[in-house]
Amino acid sequence: MNRFLASFTMLVLAITMSISALAGTIKKDTVTLSQKVQLNGTTIPAGDYKVTCETNGTTAQVKFMQGKKEVASATGHTKELGGQKMPTARLLLNNSGGVPSIQELDLTGTTTGVVFDSAMANSGE
Numbered sequence: 333m334n335r336f337l338a339s340f341t342m343l344v345l346a347i348t349m350s351i352s353a354l355a356g357t358i359k360k361d362t363v364t365l366s367q368k369v370q371l372n373g374t375t376i377p378a379g380d381y382k383v384t385c386e387t388n389g390t391t392a393q394v395k396f397m398q399g400k401k402e403v404a405s406a407t408g409h410t411k412e413l414g415g416q417k418m419p420t421a422r423l424l425l426n427n428s429g430g431v432p433s434i435q436e437l438d439l440t441g442t443t444t445g446v447v448f449d450s451a452m453a454n455s456g457e
Contacts, residue, residue: 356388361439363396363421370433371396371448372406383421385439385446392446394437408437408446417441 365378371394382397387410395405418438425432438445
């Protein structure tokens with residue numbers, strides 16, 4: 333009986349963890365851009381933005397908002413930051429010609445970042 337109860341408990345725990353992993357998480361932060369940058373081909377002017385990042389497994393959907401207006405969005409993949417939580421939001425830019433493009437976004441208080449590349453990007457608005 334104890335074996336059955338232990339096996340059943342492990343099964344319930346595994347199912348619970350699987351469901352929570354599939355549910356995804358939503359993180360919100362604010363980012364101040366001191367210069368214009370591009371995300372998924374959309375130019376984002378310098379200014380203050382609310383950033384929403386919804387992860388589902390290793391995929392992340394990121395939106396830059398000003399008020400209720402979506403300025404830009406893109407899909408990326410998550411990247412572990414070595415267990416270190418970011419003290420502030422950080423953008424890593426690709427400066428290879430023209431307007432710099434966002435290559436990676438790390439949000440405040442998270443241990444994962446979002447990496448963007450053209451193969452993973454959605455169309456910007």
